[in-house]
Amino acid sequence: MKPTLLPYQYHAIMCCGKNCGENLSLFRYLKKRLADEGLYNTDSTTVRINKAACLGVCCEGPIMVVHPAGIWYCHLDETAIDRIITEHFIGGKVVDAYCFHEAGKA
Ligand code: FES
Numbered sequence: 001m002k003p004t005l006l007p008y009q010y011h012a013i014m015c016c017g018k019n020c021g022e023n024l025s026l027f028r029y030l031k032k033r034l035a036d037e038g039l040y041n042t043d044s045t046t047v048r049i050n051k052a053a054c055l056g057v058c059c060e061g062p063i064m065v066v067h068p069a070g071i072w073y074c075h076l077d078e079t080a081i082d083r084i085i086t087e088h089f090i091g092g093k094v095v096d097a098y099c100f101h102e103a104g105k106a
Contacts, residue, residue: 013028014076016056020061023076027051030067030081039089044080047089060100069094070103 014027020088031049034040039047057063062076066084071094073084087095094102 005048006043006045009046011050013046013050013052013055013065013067015053015055015057015062015066016051017058017061019054019058020063023062024051026062026076026078026081029078029083032088033081033085037085037090039085070101071099072101073098074100 007064012030014030016022016027020071027049034047034049039045040049055063055065057072057074060074062074064073064076064084065071065082066073066088071088073080073095075098080095083095084098087093
């Protein structure tokens, strides 16, 4: 038997590790804002979210990676989260101001 998951469009993994400020309040903010926008709840979700203890970057954090495209964001705060929700998760466009790496690009 295999595990099952609800369908989702994006998977955002936010680092809440020591070198990213152990910023659980920012993770809670992300979760609340996604719920406010109808993008995250327990029955169906557009954005699946998880915390990580370290994503292996450890500077210029907090860091978050968004799959499936492997979009890496840095310098996260509530303003950045608001923009990523509006422009990326709703609008489908990477927020260049906070993006420092895209998978498959140099
Ligand atoms: S502690 Fe956040 S990337 Fe390592």
